[in-house]
Each structure stands twice: as structure tokens, then as C-alpha cells.
Amino acid sequence: QVQLAESGGGLVQAGGSLRLSCAASGSTISSYTVGWFRQAPGKERVFVAGITWSDSNTYYADSVKGRFTISRDNAKNTFYLQMNSLKPEDTAVYYCAVRTRGAIATIASGYDYWGQGTQVTVSS
Numbered sequence: 669q670v671q672l673a674e675s676g677g678g679l680v681q682a683g684g685s686l687r688l689s690c691a692a693s694g695s696t697i698s699s700y701t702v703g704w705f706r707q708a709p710g711k712e713r714v715f716v717a718g719i720t721w722s723d724s725n726t727y728y729a730d731s732v733k734g735r736f737t738i739s740r741d742n743a744k745n746t747f748y749l750q751m752n753s754l755k756p757e758d759t760a761v762y763y764c765a766v767r768t769r770g771a772i773a774t775i776a777s778g779y780d781y782w783g784q785g786t787q788v789t790v791s792s
Contacts, residue, residue, distance in 0.1 A: 669694045670781040674764050677786030680754055684790070688749040690764030690783055698742035701767040704749045705776055706760035706788075713763065717749060718772035727772045732758075754790045761785040 676688040688704070703718035717738040719726045726738055735754075740747035751758065765779035773779065 672783035674783040674786040708760040715774040
């Protein structure tokens with residue numbers, strides 16, 4: 669079993685930056701694909717970014733490409749989402765997730781373990 673805990677959310681003005689962290693426990697995630705999703709009020713959970721175990725492949729939603737960067741530190745069993753140039757439309761609860769088989773998936777059902785979510789609010 670993998671337990672995930674997000675941190676780093678908060679309130680920021682448009683144009684600002686935040687860095688989300690997702691710390692894993694219970695098992696090493698170094699050989700798994702990991703990703704970030706977000707869910708705005710009244711909307712479905714959508715893919716934001718993913719990274720394979722080797723760091724050799726990353727993938728981003730078009731809406732965040734060029735502004736967000738996903739990375740991982742396998743030694744710390746932790747992965748990150750650096751969010752720059754934030755916009756009010758980035759406001760959502762952000763979830764980290766682990767996929768134990770296969771490459772990056774852009775649908776939530778493709779992931780096996782989830783964090784509890786962290787709120788990101790971007791004011792205009």
C-alpha cells in the first residue's frame with residue numbers, strides 16, 4: 669500500500685507561484701509513474717501533469733504547458749509540481765496520484781493511489 673500526502677497549497681495572487689509536494693510512504697514509488705490532477709468545484713477531476721519513473725518522459729495538459737513543471741526525487745520518495753504564472757482558472761483542489769503499471773495516463777481511473785488533496789486558490 670502507498671500513502672500519499674500533499675502539501676504546499678494556499679492562496680496566491682495571479683502571476684504568482686506555488687510548489688506542491690507529494691510525499692509517499694508505505695512503499696517506494698521510485699519505479700512507478702506519478703501524476704497530478706486537479707478538480708474545480710462542480711467539475712470533474714482532470715489531468716495536469718505526469719512523469720515516468722526514470723524522469724525520461726513528462727507530459728502536461730495544454731492548459732498548464734510552459735507554466736507548470738513536474739519533477740521527482742526518488743531518494744526522498746517525493747514528487748513535486750512547480751506552478752508558475754498562476755491564473756485564477758488554476759484554482760482547484762490538487763491531487764497527487766501513483767500509477768503502478770504502465771506509462772503516463774491522463775485519466776483518473778488509470779491511477780491506483782491518491783492523496784487527500786490540497787487547495788490552490790489564485791486571486792485576480
